Amino acid sequence: MLTDYYHKIAHYLTDTFGANFIFLIILLTTGVSIVYFIIISYIITQMDKEYFLYKNGGDNQITDDVHIKKSYLSSKNSGIRYLVNIAKIIIGVFLLVCGIVMLVLPGQGLITMLIGLSLIPFPGKHKLEQNLLGRKSVRSSLNWIRAKANKDPFIFD
Numbered sequence: 001m002l003t004d005y006y007h008k009i010a011h012y013l014t015d016t017f018g019a020n021f022i023f024l025i026i027l028l029t030t031g032v033s034i035v036y037f038i039i040i041s042y043i044i045t046q047m048d049k050e051y052f053l054y055k056n057g058g059d060n061q062i063t064d065d066v067h068i069k070k071s072y073l074s075s076k077n078s079g080i081r082y083l084v085n086i087a088k089i090i091i092g093v094f095l096l097v098c099g100i101v102m103l104v105l106p107g108q109g110l111i112t113m114l115i116g117l118s119l120i121p122f123p124g125k126h127k128l129e130q131n132l133l134g135r136k137s138v139r140s141s142l143n144w145i146r147a148k149a150n151k152d153p154f155i156f157d
Helices: 002-017 019-046 064-076 078-101 109-119 125-133 136-148
Strands: none
Touching: 002 019, 019 109, 019 136, 078 109, 109 125, 109 136, 125 136
């Protein structure tokens, strides 16, 4: 029964789009997945190992360097700061949508959703991040990627 259904779908797709088009789509999807994995791996390895720690009653711990950079941006280039925040939100929403799609398609769906959520400011963000980080598979995947790059593992709450 399942093989009959598969053959019907295969014939429909081949008749509708052609075998060359389907092969091209498979190649493009594979290539984009590989490039995406490389980009996400780079982002994960560049993050601070204490990124997911949540301290001081809801505020992320801010080091002196970050505080100096934020004060510099806020005093001189407030317009640039707003553009950077808007770009972060747009990229975050895009990654969140991609992560949701990757739950059914090939890819690192939960990790992509986690990175997307970390870029978007919204109420309940910490609770949702902690729910995703509570999954052993997500934590082990993040730390596996960092271990391959000879980086220290993330420290979680």
